Amino acid sequence: MYRRPTGPLGTQQIKKWPDEVKGERLREQLSSSAVTCLFERAVWSVERGFRIDTVGPAGVETWEAERLLVASGTTERVIPFPGWTLPGVMGLAATTALLKSQRVLPGQRPVVAGSGPLLWAVASGIVAGGGMPAAVIDWQIPVVGCHRCQRFCQDRAIF
Incomplete structure (x- = not known):
């Protein structure tokens, strides 16, 4: 996917969408909180008392926490149908x-x-x-x- 051209090439600056502004505020609140965010990791074990074993960029790591929130994201599963590869059809x-x-x-x-x-x-x-x-x-x-x-x-x- 190509990025859209930058301002000097003649495109106008687009205002931020409401969800983007809300997201920025939430990220600011999160970064100033006591929450530790761990990205790019696979959790392969969670034991009682929230002892968590992960593997990620730094290799295997073990964490302990009072509370645990797992945000695993979403996966798109496109089911082929007639015309699904035509221009204008997007997942x-x-x-x-x-x-x-x-x-x-x-x-x-x-x-x-x-x-x-x-x-x-x-x-x-x-x-x-x-x-x-x-x-x-x-x-x-x-x-x-x-x-x-x-x-x-x-x-x-x-x-």
Whole structure:
């Protein structure tokens, strides 16, 4: 993925999105707290009393903590379908990167399809960026996703 051109090449400076401002505030609060954040590590053992064994950039490490929060991230699993390699078809993770790092919409009225929380994060990011999804299609059993879809659409006055 290419980065967008810098200011001197003629692009205008884009204001920060509300989520970006909130994220910066949260990161500032976190860095001034007593919380120790460990990134780029795989946890391979957690014992009683929160003795944690990890492996990461510094090799194998053992940590002890009073409390433990594991934020494992998300994994995108793209299921191939006819046309999935055509131009304009993007995975949810790629669309998230486009929205967050490039501040570029994947179109003014894209169809957002998939399942899980990333689906709704992408749809919300498109709306926050000034776009409007033509449709949000959740592949989960309809009953599971219905309340989220209804709330998402009502909160954003989509339909």
